[in-house]
Structures are given as structure tokens and as C-alpha cells.
Amino acid sequence: MxxxxxxxxxxxxxxxxxxxxxxxxxxxxIYFTLYHEEKSVxxxxxxxxxxxxxxxxxxxxxxxxxxxxxxxxxxxxxxxxxxxxxxxxxxxxxxxxxxxxxxxxxxxxxxxxxxxxxxxxxxxxxxxxxxxxxxxxxxxxxxxxxxxxxxxxxxxxxxxxxxxxxxxxxxxxxxxxxxxxxxxxxKNLLTNVRAIVERVQLSPDDVGVSWLPLYHDMGLIGFVMSTLYCAVRLILLPPDLRNIRTWLEAVTRYKGNFIAAPDFGFRLCNRNIDDTEGLDLSSVRAAYSGAEPIRAATIRAFQQKFNVGNIFVPAYGLAETSVCATAMYINRDIIEDENGFICVGPP
Incomplete structure (x- = not known):
């Protein structure tokens, strides 16, 4: 471990x-902060x-x-x-x-x-x-x-x-x-949480920033439980964001290290954020992507637009495995297939 x-x-x-x-x-x-309400617990x-x-x-x-x-x-x-x-x-x-x-x-x-x-x-x-x-x-x-x-x-x-x-x-x-x-x-949950922590290398010094819903496994297990386990501070935004830029503004403000979204979340950032002035994602070292097929084009566009390096951790999961069935380790080069989709790693 x-x-x-x-x-x-x-x-x-x-x-x-x-x-x-x-x-x-x-x-x-502080365990978590509700971003829009400025309330912390x-x-x-x-x-x-x-x-x-x-x-x-x-x-x-x-x-x-x-x-x-x-x-x-x-x-x-x-x-x-x-x-x-x-x-x-x-x-x-x-x-x-x-x-x-x-x-x-x-x-x-x-x-x-x-x-x-x-x-x-x-x-x-x-x-x-x-x-x-x-x-x-x-x-x-x-x-x-x-x-x-x-x-x-x-x-x-x-x-x-x-x-x-x-x-x-x-x-x-x-x-x-x-x-x-x-x-x-x-036991199911803690086994999965420990695997996520190991893949992403979470530590108590990290800050996670999430807009994933709490009733969904990716938000509840992947974020709430893994951050609880490692005493990572969690910044929470509502899942019905009117402007996806708000997510990256929160990352910038709190110097977030750990983020996650389905591929469409990163695509929204690529497509809907025209002006990146004032956004600084240099603190991010792990970006979990899962819940749907992961496109190499999405990752490359996000890396280029927001000037981030090899931060993506592609993953695949399903409810029957708690949340994460397989994921790449952090700081690994992405592997693309002939259809432009990304390998999600070993189990």
C-alpha cells in the first residue's frame, strides 16, 4: 500500500x-466546504x-x-x-x-x-x-x-x-x-476507497473540488469516502452548475489537487469556457475521468486549453463493484486505441 x-x-x-x-x-x-454557501464542517x-x-x-x-x-x-x-x-x-x-x-x-x-x-x-x-x-x-x-x-x-x-x-x-x-x-x-467500500487512494496518491495535504452529485457512486464513494479516509479537504459545488467555469474557479481559488468528472464534464470545459484568464489549474495533479467512454481528444484539448500536464487518471466502474473496477495510476501516459478512446488500466 x-x-x-x-x-x-x-x-x-x-x-x-x-x-x-x-x-x-x-x-x-475542515472536512468539507459548501462553495456557494461558504459553510464548512x-x-x-x-x-x-x-x-x-x-x-x-x-x-x-x-x-x-x-x-x-x-x-x-x-x-x-x-x-x-x-x-x-x-x-x-x-x-x-x-x-x-x-x-x-x-x-x-x-x-x-x-x-x-x-x-x-x-x-x-x-x-x-x-x-x-x-x-x-x-x-x-x-x-x-x-x-x-x-x-x-x-x-x-x-x-x-x-x-x-x-x-x-x-x-x-x-x-x-x-x-x-x-x-x-x-x-x-x-468492506466493499473501504477496499475500493483504498484502491482509489493508492491510484491517485491522495494525502491529507490535498484539496478535492467536486460538483459530482452525492447520490451517485462517483461523487459519494469516489470523492466523499476517499477524501474522508485521507482527511482531504473537500470543496463541494452543486451538480446543476449553470456555468461549468465555476468549477474551475473553485479549483483556482482553493488550489485544488484532486478533481473528477465524466468525459462530458471535461468536454463542457473545452467547449464552453472561451476566456481562461483568471483560471489557474497548476495545482491539479490528479483528474479522475470515468462513467462513460473517455476520449483522447477530450484529454488533449483540456491539457492544451488549461495548460496542465499528465494529470488524467482514466477509470472504469460500475455500481456492482462499489465504484471503481479499474483505473490507471497517476502520472502514466494515456494509451489510445484506434477509435480514439483511452485505456482505463489494470484492475
């Missing part, structure tokens, strides 16, 4: 183990809120093994709810928050969800329509999470989790049929 992948976390069995380590050893370090605050949410979920009768659908945009509450559920062994199932009622209903039924968590003022009508024929399911609103304060010193010691416990249900896009829930254990 590379030296950038912390040896002292090699014994972590669950994502909750990682959070506990970070809140003890890096309490004051430290590892200490993450741990406190995860416990607060876990306690509130428990007070509502949720228990180890229950499933909970999460419908939230990119926001701090997503982190608290997702990891708060895991804290007590509840299995979260994050989905696109603007999903139509039939898709939500299908996932609720398929997962056997005991609850839906979200913002009812934003998605209330969708949730109401989706659960009309699902008796007994709870609807929990973000606004309720501070209603019951966790007792001081409460440590959830009665919740036993290990690497084989389900961490979350990752639903496929459903582009070729009904969405399917992939059951991912903590």
Missing part, C-alpha cells in the same frame, strides 16, 4: 471507524452531528438492519443523515432528490424502506405520492433532527458493526429498466 494511504487506518473495518478516528485525531480540520462537527442524527433516528424507532431512503441535494445534512444512519446500523439508500414518484415508490418497495428522509418543504408532494400505497413507512424531515438532543456521553456502544455489515444500497440509474439496489458492505 502506498505511503499516501494511512497505515494507521488499515485496521478500520467500517466507515464509522474512519469518522471516529478523524474526530479524535483531526477534530479542527470540521471532522469534530461531522462526528457530533452524525451522533445527533443517529440518536434521533433511534428515537423514531429505526434499528440495525432497517433501510432508509435519503432524498437530499448536495448539503451538509446529507452527510449527517447518511453516516448517522450507518452509526446505528441503519442502511441508507440515497437517490436523486428530484426523482419522479413512480421511481421513488419502486425504490421504497424494492428496498423495504422503513423511512424516507428528506426536506418535505422541497420534495413533500413527491414523497406523498410515492408512498400512498406503502403503509407504515415514516417520513422524517431534516428540520426534526435537532428536536431531541443526544444525552451527553452517549456512545452507541450497543451497536456492533463489522466490515460485512451492509453500509448502503446503491441504486442504479435504471436506464435499461427498473433501478436495482446494489448491496455494498463496509
Amino acid at each position: 502506498s505511503s499516501s494511504c494511512p497505515a494507521y487506518l488499515s485496521d478500520a473495518k467500517t466507515l464509522i471507524d474512519v469518522i471516529e478516528f478523524r474526530r479524535r485525531h483531526n477534530p479542527d480540520k 470540521t471532522f469534530a462537527e461531522l462526528g457530533r452531528q452524525v451522533d445527533q442524527y443517529a440518536w434521533n433516528f433511534r428515537q423514531r424507532g429505526l434499528k440495525k438492519g432497517d433501510r432508509m431512503v435519503i432524498m437530499l441535494p448536495t448539503c451538509k445534512e446529507f452527510f449527517f443523515a447518511f453516516f448517522g444512519a450507518q452509526r446505528i446500523g441503519v442502511i441508507p439508500a440515497p437517490i436523486f432528490p428530484n426523482s419522479p414518484p413512480p421511481r421513488v415508490a419502486g425504490i421504497v418497495k424494492d428496498s423495504g424502506a422503513a423511512a424516507i428522509f428528506g426536506t418535505t418543504w422541497m420534495f413533500g408532494e413527491t414523497i406523498k405520492a410515492a408512498i400512498e400505497d406503502v403503509p407504515g413507512i415514516q417520513v422524517i424531515d431534516v428540520a426534526e433532527m435537532e428536536s431531541v438532543e443526544i444525552p451527553e456521553g452517549y456512545d452507541f456502544g450497543d451497536v456492533e458493526l463489522d466490515g460485512d455489515h451492509l453500509a448502503f444500497l446503491q441504486y442504479t440509474s435504471g436506464s435499461t429498466g427498473a433501478s436495482k439496489g446494489v448491496m455494498l458492505s463496509h
Whole structure:
């Protein structure tokens, strides 16, 4: 394992183990910043809120093994709810928050969800329509999470989790049929995260800048979990950016080292950013590209337009492998086939 992948976390069995380590050893370090809101959350605050949410979920009768659908945009509450559920062994199932009622209903039924968590003022009508024929399911609103304060010193010691416990249900896009829930254990996720960290050589000194959605594996596992593991600061932008230049402005402002996008994200930069004045990507040393065929023309145009070197890490993944099935190592020359597509490396 590379030296950038912390040896002292090699014994972590669950994502909750990682959070506990970070809140003890890096309490004051900023974990993530919401770019448009200028709001930051430290590892200490993450741990406190995860416990607060876990306690509130428990007070509502949720228990180890229950499933909970999460419908939230990119926001701090997503982190608290997702990891708060895991804290007590509840299995979260994050989905696109603007999903139509039939898709939500299908996932609720398929997962056997005991609850839906979200913002009812934003998605209330969708949730109401989706659960009309699902008796007994709870609807929990973000606004309720501070209603019951966790007792001081409460440590959830009665919740036993290990690497084989389900961490979350990752639903496929459903582009070729009904969405399917992939059951991912903590061991699945940490194994994949460690591989990503090794390929990209992440370290606590890095800064990641992402506009990838949190309900999608590339954003959730590839960015949220890998940066958590290595205590990388994460700068988050909303996935519905009106101007792709905002992403690169954030990279410039925070001197981002780690970025990622499907090929179309880099193509948007090539096509839609006419004036590169004020943009400085010299800090970027790793640019993950995946989720669709990767074009050599896209990479070369981006390198030339934004004056970056050999930063691309081509990758291929699918939900059934957590996120990353194979990827090139950082600082390797790209390999192009006769059709202009890029090799994504060894498994």
C-alpha cells in the first residue's frame, strides 16, 4: 500500500471507524466546504452531528438492519443523515432528490424502506405520492433532527458493526429498466476507497473540488469516502452548475489537487469556457475521468486549453463493484486505441 494511504487506518473495518478516528485525531480540520454557501464542517462537527442524527433516528424507532431512503441535494445534512444512519446500523439508500414518484415508490418497495428522509418543504408532494400505497413507512424531515438532543456521553456502544455489515444500497440509474439496489458492505467500500487512494496518491495535504452529485457512486464513494479516509479537504459545488467555469474557479481559488468528472464534464470545459484568464489549474495533479467512454481528444484539448500536464487518471466502474473496477495510476501516459478512446488500466 502506498505511503499516501494511512497505515494507521488499515485496521478500520467500517466507515464509522474512519469518522471516529478523524474526530479524535483531526477534530479542527475542515472536512468539507459548501462553495456557494461558504459553510464548512470540521471532522469534530461531522462526528457530533452524525451522533445527533443517529440518536434521533433511534428515537423514531429505526434499528440495525432497517433501510432508509435519503432524498437530499448536495448539503451538509446529507452527510449527517447518511453516516448517522450507518452509526446505528441503519442502511441508507440515497437517490436523486428530484426523482419522479413512480421511481421513488419502486425504490421504497424494492428496498423495504422503513423511512424516507428528506426536506418535505422541497420534495413533500413527491414523497406523498410515492408512498400512498406503502403503509407504515415514516417520513422524517431534516428540520426534526435537532428536536431531541443526544444525552451527553452517549456512545452507541450497543451497536456492533463489522466490515460485512451492509453500509448502503446503491441504486442504479435504471436506464435499461427498473433501478436495482446494489448491496455494498463496509468492506466493499473501504477496499475500493483504498484502491482509489493508492491510484491517485491522495494525502491529507490535498484539496478535492467536486460538483459530482452525492447520490451517485462517483461523487459519494469516489470523492466523499476517499477524501474522508485521507482527511482531504473537500470543496463541494452543486451538480446543476449553470456555468461549468465555476468549477474551475473553485479549483483556482482553493488550489485544488484532486478533481473528477465524466468525459462530458471535461468536454463542457473545452467547449464552453472561451476566456481562461483568471483560471489557474497548476495545482491539479490528479483528474479522475470515468462513467462513460473517455476520449483522447477530450484529454488533449483540456491539457492544451488549461495548460496542465499528465494529470488524467482514466477509470472504469460500475455500481456492482462499489465504484471503481479499474483505473490507471497517476502520472502514466494515456494509451489510445484506434477509435480514439483511452485505456482505463489494470484492475
